[in-house]
Amino acid sequence: MTIAPSLSRQQPAASVHPGPLLKVEDLSIEFGPKGTAVRVVEGVSFTIDTGAAVGIVGESGSGKSMTSLAVMGLIPSPPGRIATGRILFEGVDLLGLPRSRMPEIRGRDIAMIFQEPMSSLNPVMTIGDQIGEAIKLHQKMGREERRQRVVELLKLVGIPDPERRLGAYPHQFSGGMRQRVMIAMAVACNPKLLIADEPTTALDVTIQAQVLELMHKIRRTLNTTILLISHDLGVIADICERVIVMYAGKVVEDADVKTIFRSPKHPYTRGLLQSIPRLKDENTRLYQIPGMVPLPGTIKQGCPFFPRCPDRIDKCARETPPLLEITPQQKAACWVSAGATS
Amino acid sequence: MLYRLADAIPTIWLVLTLVFIAMRILPGDPAIAALGDGALPEQLAEFREKMGLNVPIWQQYFNFLIGTLTLDFGKSYMNGAPVLDLIARNLPYTIQLTVAAMILGTVIGIPFGVLAAVKRGKLPDSGMRIFSLVGYAVPDFYLGALFLIGFALNLRWFPINGAGSGFFDILHHLFLPALTLALVKAAFIGRLTRTSVLEVLGKDYVRTARAKGARENRVIYRHALRNALLPLATGMGLSLLATLSGSVAVELVFNRPGIGRLLIQSITERDYGVIQGGVVVFALMVVFVNLMMDLLYVVIDPRIRVK
């Protein structure tokens, strides 16, 4: 029997690349036929340093999933398309790569966990085969060695009795267990960047806590850089040290988690902070930001948050606020917080 | 599985009864059909006596059911040969034809359907649409006749009738009739595959496969196709049954021996025993096909296996 190499020895030390691991610049994503296309993500820019854990937060429909799918090169196309921007991974523009190069990067350098644990596993393949495939696609390894590694991964994500569970099918697992399998699959090749798109949204509260604990463990043991997406600032604060707030396809605030909790600059972020569930006062009704996220394409000019904003001034209706640096740790796209008064 | 077999019994019984009734309702006297218009009354009476046609109708029905249970369908009115022998002699040809058409149709239809789905809206997809329209619109006997005239009569690449003997000769005889049935089938299977693959390609687990770094070919053949086969299996079962009935026309056109031709012949001759025997065999094949489909599901879909 071969002894599988320990998880931390899987890859040589990360290549030394100066600058951030991921740099997204002016990313815009459109849906629909050219001419009548609707922009669901517009002018999004952010960076993620190696080893960091960054969150993206925003209400449903704000473009979080599309932004992360763009990084993976998985925007469903047609009808979707990346209209502008660059996605630099270790300094290389992924959008400029030939299509055939992306599969090498997916799963090996950048991996992703999806929002829907129930439907994201192939129902006719055993989970052992599905995790094994993630390894097989990127690493030369004997059958038995690979099997050992899959068992190790299942152990890492906390699936009891992994040897026996290798041959089980997804329908034999609960939602939480399936998400663990997805995580095992995503970290199988020890990716440099792990994107987790609302990994806990579809799960029960207790299971959510367990999966978040697992994310912590992954970060501790594998040193993976993490991009965590959630509509819950509480979840993000638990894992990340920085957070990007998205609203209607745009970044409206980008700051340290600590800074954002202490002094949020964008009115939308303040609304989000007020709507975090607190365990103590369970019976008080949760605060909800009044109004709804505008449908993509309906805001033609001015600040996208204008219709719902408690602080709005006249200027907001006419001009779209750019994302401005307020302090070196904090950027926000709001006229009022930038000092405008009329 | 045994339970499923027991399930099929009422169906078979119903088919038997319908056939029996249909045979008696159809105009035409089997004795006259067998002996000719000029037969004497005594000869007719003797014939009816021998063939069990002179007893009350309910008893004929009863005898027929008992006979079916013991696989004894009596003798052919026309040539006196046991019905079972006639069927046994013809059945292999029909099976050959159906199986060959099925294989050919699947081998053409599935890749074509996958191609149409993957190149959606492009040339292969339009090709698929035209092909399937033609496949639906052209009746198989017509297509068969075209092939017969074109490739067998004019070009002389293929024999014009019979079933041949010896492996290669059999294949040579089989090709045109099987192709006739297969094209119609491929049109159907191709269309079904296209729909099914298109649906599956939008599933979350296909996105997961891509996220792992699987290349398109792997995504399609490893992840999508196997899931697409689930709905396809039902369609294939239906299509196999359609092939069975299509084989009747094709056997006639190509003048091939087989159950279909035997049936048609015996219907024109009011050969009750042979008709009943033939229909029972057809019904059994249908039941068998359905059972195989159920089995296939169990093989493809692990969710059924566990229950």
Ligand SMILES: Nc1ncnc2c1ncn2[C@@H]1O[C@H](COP(=O)(O)OP(=O)(O)OP(=O)(O)O)[C@@H](O)[C@H]1O
């Ligand atoms: N196939 C599509 N065609 C047109 N619009 C689409 C398509 N897929 C997504 N969109 C739109 O893109 C916008 C952004 O969607 P996205 O999935 O990125 O939101 P999200 O922030 O991840 O929300 P959620 O919290 O619900 O996951 C939405 O308004 C959605 O309606």
Ligand code: SF4
């Ligand atoms: S720019 Fe104006 S409308 Fe927009 S968030 Fe700031 S205050 Fe509100």
Ligand SMILES: [Mg+2]
């Ligand atoms: Mg989403």
